[in-house]
Amino acid sequence: MEFSTPLLRGKLIKRYKRFLADVELENGDLVTAHCPNTGAMTGCAEPGYPVYLSESSNPKRKLKYTWELAQTFDGDFIGINTHxxxxxxxxxxxxxxxxxxxxxxxxxxxxxxxxxxxxxxxxxxxxxxxxxxxxxxxxxxxxxxxxxxxxxxxxxxxxxxxxxxxxxxxxxxxxxxxxxxxxxxxxxxxxxxxxxxxxxxxxxxxxxxxxxxxxxxxxxxxxxxxxxxxxxx
Structure with missing residues (x-):
């Protein structure tokens, strides 16, 4: 499965309310992304983790970014999107x-x-x-x-x-x-x-x-x- 558009790299600030994540993009912008994962996400959502977001062009979406991947401090990739x-x-x-x-x-x-x-x-x-x-x-x-x-x-x-x-x-x-x-x-x-x-x-x-x-x-x-x-x- 290839991602349909290039992912945007950033740094995780925090995940909260289960479905939300604040991320600082590489250009310094602070954005809120949809977190498509209902689990506890233990070990997947540590503040400071490198994360990768997809960007939607759908104007009807409340949040244009979706959190797709995280990367641990050891370099392991994690697929966040359970769908x-x-x-x-x-x-x-x-x-x-x-x-x-x-x-x-x-x-x-x-x-x-x-x-x-x-x-x-x-x-x-x-x-x-x-x-x-x-x-x-x-x-x-x-x-x-x-x-x-x-x-x-x-x-x-x-x-x-x-x-x-x-x-x-x-x-x-x-x-x-x-x-x-x-x-x-x-x-x-x-x-x-x-x-x-x-x-x-x-x-x-x-x-x-x-x-x-x-x-x-x-x-x-x-x-x-x-x-x-x-x-x-």
């Missing part, structure tokens, strides 16, 4: 860049299985068999270990429960962590943050849900899904 995770996975599925799904030619987005009470990000059809994928964007890093979630997620636990029910019916299901942090080498479930979610993931894995993670190549021009990462349950 990009589904775009990245869609691109990778269409390009057959994820080996586990490369045999599936047809995908639909935002699909609710018959009789289910959860909608999943993708459904693929392989010779009459459906495969459901739920995508989660991971940005929390502790050293080179990535963790999800960074805040309590009741909705995420519900997704796991529904995936497990489908798996027990013999339906192919996957929980895919899209790791938008270039410093992460392994993926873990943050049971200290949300033990209920950790249990839901463990139950899903036991039911036969495929739990997997992929890393991303991130720079100022693009984000691309790169390779599978080990996930430690």
């Amino acid at each position: 990009n995770a589904n775009k990245l996975v869609a691109e990778a599925l269409n390009n057959k860049a994820i080996d586990a799904f490369s045999h599936i030619d047809s995908w639909k987005a935002e699909v609710t299985p018959l009789g289910a009470d959860s909608r999943f990000d993708f459904a693929g059809n392989d010779a009459g068999h459906t495969h459901y994928i739920e995508v989660k964007s991971l940005t929390l890093a502790r050293g080179n270990q990535g963790y999800f979630p960074d805040a309590v997620t009741t909705r995420g636990a519900k997704h796991c429960e529904t995936l497990a029910k489908l798996a027990l019916q013999g339906i192919n299901t996957s929980l895919l962590f899209c790791v938008q942090h270039s410093g992460v080498k392994t993926v873990h479930i943050a049971d200290d943050i949300d033990p209920n979610y950790a249990q839901a993931v463990a139950n899903a894995a036991q039911a036969g849900v495929n739990i997997m993670a992929v890393s991303c190549l991130i720079d100022e021009q693009k984000i691309l899904i790169n390779q599978s990462l080990p996930i430690i349950l």
Whole structure:
């Protein structure tokens, strides 16, 4: 996924009210950007971090800037925009860049299985068999270990429960962590943050849900899904 316009580099002043971030651009201008991330963003929003903003030409937008990337003081890039995770996975599925799904030619987005009470990000059809994928964007890093979630997620636990029910019916299901942090080498479930979610993931894995993670190549021009990462349950 290439950014449609060149990103503007700046320095983060602060993130506040969840969806707002004050940034000092390289030319000295102080701007307020939309922060498209509802999570705690632990380790992603440190004052002084280099950040990268996209700029919209839409005159109807209240805020013309969107916070896309952060860069840690160690130089690791972080994809702040959680909406990009589904775009990245869609691109990778269409390009057959994820080996586990490369045999599936047809995908639909935002699909609710018959009789289910959860909608999943993708459904693929392989010779009459459906495969459901739920995508989660991971940005929390502790050293080179990535963790999800960074805040309590009741909705995420519900997704796991529904995936497990489908798996027990013999339906192919996957929980895919899209790791938008270039410093992460392994993926873990943050049971200290949300033990209920950790249990839901463990139950899903036991039911036969495929739990997997992929890393991303991130720079100022693009984000691309790169390779599978080990996930430690």
